[in-house]
Amino acid sequence: MKKKIIIPLLIVIAILSGWYFYSTAKNNQHTDQVTLFGNVDIREVNLSFNGIEHISSIMVEEGDHVKKGQELAFLHTELLQANSAQAKAQVEAQKQILAALVAGTRPEDISKAKADLESAKAIMSSSEHTAGRITKLAKKNLASTDEAEHSRSVAQADSAKVKALQAALDLAIAGPRKEVIAQARAILNAKQAEYIRAFQNLKDATLSAPSDGIIRNRILEMGDMASPQTPVFTLALTEPVWIRAYLADPLLGQVKPGMEASIYTDSYPEKNYAGWVGYISPTAEFTPKNIETAELRTHLVYQVRIYSCNDNNELRLGMPATVKIDLKQKIADDSGVKKHCKKAL
Template sequence: MNKFFVTLISATAVLFAACNRNAQKFDASGTFEVEEVIVSAEQSGKILSFNVFEGQTIPKENVVGIIDAENLSLQKEQIQASIEALQEKTSNVLPQIKLLQEQLAVQQSQLNNLQHERTRIENLLKQDAATGKQLDDINAQIDVMQKQMDVTRQQINVQRTNTSTQNRSVLSEKKPLEKRVEQLSEQIGKARIINPVNGTVITKYAEAGEVTSAGKALYKIANLDTLTLRAYITGTQLPQIKLNQSVKVMIDSGAKAYREYPGTITWVSDKAEFTPKTIQTKEERANLVYAVKVRVKNDGYLKIGMYGEVLFVK
């Protein structure tokens, strides 16, 4: 009799627990999602290395692969050689200037001698030991020498101007070539596949050895530390919630239990929409609802696409 009584109590307890679970009333329900980032190739070419596998956690800024950029490197070296060759095309004005300056120095020395001779003749003329013609002749020679020196100075200036103009014309090609080198350097840098965010690889689309093109998807990654439950509430529930409100999030844990998580409402839609078709009954799908997003810290049990229930904290 006692044994039968204990069995009856146990059965009643199980039935009561099941009824309570089935009677659990949730304020909203939805599915978990995450912000996914699709990492694409920024350069065309053969994938030389690609160290990515699904389920792998990769830190931000890690280099996970290399795309062949040998052709771009050769182009860069060719342009750099062209820049170096430009320097050889420029003219060095110093040797020509040096010759003209030496010539000017000789002319200055000759002028000094002529001026000294003129002074001597002027003194002799005062003593009637020289003639006026001698003074005129020396003055004429001085005038000629000064004009020759003016011509030499002009030649120096012309030589400098012409050489500078010629060199500027040659070196004007340098700046566009340097910009092209910068462009190629940037493109070569894009041959490295750099992971943009901290996260876990969800899907891998390419393998080492394949030929890829710019913009082609290589892998999909997402930060699974925090997931977002996109749930739906009715218009009558809308006044009950606000941004940054704490809620309870429940997921199935076996056949007769729930696992509970703290959550925070991070977004509320400002437009009503029809209930998603994942809702089972036709009547429920016809209702207008508002989407909300609840941020939930993931302990590893939460998965993308998993269903979750929301209880508003009273």
């Protein structure tokens, strides 16, 4: 019995709905003003931390009004602070290494290298003189052959030491190779990037409001594990708001984006909210059949959004509203309504 009652009832509702859109379109076609009925709609944002850690504190409750940039919740930061401090220290250490390489060898080190070289040259000169003298004596059998060979070996060793010290002095004067400096600079850049990442992770431990709005849902609590995939709050944006209404097909040529509109609600019947047509859907919201007759085409409707500033936050999500649009108005390049509602778009 229930099915027999429900089916005819649904048919009656469908007929009445079709008649409503048809009669509204017919009536609006012959007037200078169109009246639309709809509901207030807003944008919502799911707010989550860009990190994985336990929540340490939550600063707002459901229903609280928040401002852009306001801090809403925090994660535990002990480990994040340690990582940031370590990365910063590594950057400073690498800066000192690079600075030392760029500055080159200290003058004191060069002076010491020169002194060592001069000392080695003096020793070499003495050993060479001794080797020559003993060699002459050995030819006269006044010195042994072993003594002569030993003196020559000492002289050769002293000569090699002089060459090594000369090379060391040349390197000290020339300073580090440019490839070594480039490598040190690349390491510094890598460590700076690590510090930026660690510092950003520390900043991400604070969840802030991206815009003015109202906390609609508080999903997580203190002690819960936060992650980028898990929202902490749902934020309802207070600006802009719009009336989501539906425009019948015959009115598409008369209602255009930019037209100013007046908005009325049952909650504040004495008030008139200024608005403007901001969006008209390019496609029909529903199509009764694939092939439409002239009659059925009047049943096609298109979603339209009438934006409003909602300065006093009186227009709430889902609130029924009536919109009236003067069809004879001229559309300015910059609507007067928009000028007074810069945050809206």
